[in-house]
Amino acid sequence: DVTYGWWVGNSVVTNRAGRFIGSHIGHTGLICFAAGGSTLWELARYNPEIPMGHPSSIFLAHLASLGLGFDEAGVWTGAGVATIAIFHLIFSAVYGTAGLAHSLLFDPDLKDGPIPTTKKFKLEWDNPDNLTFILGHHLIFFGVANIWFVEWARWHGIYDPAIGEIRTIFPGYGDFGMVYGHQFDFLTIDNLEEVMSGHAFLAFVQISGGAWHIATKQLGEYTEFKGKGLLSAEAVLSWSLAGIG
Numbered sequence: 460d461v462t463y464g465w466w467v468g469n470s471v472v473t474n475r476a477g478r479f480i481g482s483h484i485g486h487t488g489l490i491c492f493a494a495g496g497s498t499l500w501e502l503a504r505y506n507p508e509i510p511m512g513h514p515s516s517i518f519l520a521h522l523a524s525l526g527l528g529f530d531e532a533g534v535w536t537g538a539g540v541a542t543i544a545i546f547h548l549i550f551s552a553v554y555g556t557a558g559l560a561h562s563l564l565f566d567p568d569l570k571d572g573p574i575p576t577t578k579k580f581k582l583e584w585d586n587p588d589n590l591t592f593i594l595g596h597h598l599i600f601f602g603v604a605n606i607w608f609v610e611w612a613r614w615h616g617i618y619d620p621a622i623g624e625i626r627t628i629f630p631g632y633g634d635f636g637m638v639y640g641h642q643f644d645f646l647t648i649d650n651l652e653e654v655m656s657g658h659a660f661l662a663f664v665q666i667s668g669g670a671w672h673i674a675t676k677q678l679g680e681y682t683e684f685k686g687k688g689l690l691s692a693e694a695v696l697s698w699s700l701a702g703i704g
Contacts, residue, residue, distance in 0.1 A: 595672030
């Protein structure tokens with residue numbers, strides 16, 4: 460009974476919610492494996508006497524921006540980098556196993572999930588209440604990820620390119636008015652305090668919106684247009700996070 464065209468994302472997994480989840484978990488495993496393997500590859504070839512940008516370092520540079528592998532003065536120590544890489548490799552196997560289980564062993568449509576509550580997350584494309592319920596949980600996960608990043612910067616510190624050192628950053632949770640005021644002039648932001656305040660504000664909005672989606676039902680008349688909007692909302696949120704990050 461699906462009326463979506465073939466070009467609508469995720470419509471091909473109608474009545475195969477379990478397979479849909481399995482493919483996403485499998486993709487997560489591939490990303491973890493690539494991150495862990497590439498980090499070890501760069502670590503084995505890293506020369507601290509050469510600027511990090513010259514050997515085209517990608518993964519070590521991202522870890523360095525989070526204050527990992529370098530001390531407060533920006534001097535290379537390598538502490539914790541190999542552990543993080545191996546952690547990703549181990550979890551890539553966990554994700555891969557879970558993806559195969561959803562793809563090969565569990566019910567393709569989650570009608571009889573491995574856990575009773577799993578049936579709540581069975582994708583029903585023509586059920587707006589089901590879609591908004593699932594979207595709400597995704598929003599909360601995004602919000603928690605933002606809180607983790609903000610708290611990491613607050614108690615551990617991240618690299619500040621303005622001074623060339625790692626420093627702790629307190630975002631100022633109560634100054635959301637400043638964040639809102641930057642929606643039209645965000646290119647003028649020139650300090651990490653405002654960047655992290657933006658992440659804190661985004662966490663508040665996403666967790667609040669997620670709770671609202673879980674606790675409420677779709678407002679107004681449900682149409683095909685609204686269905687497509689819900690199906691694409693997660694992609695839009697992912698891109699917004701990438702842009703703000």
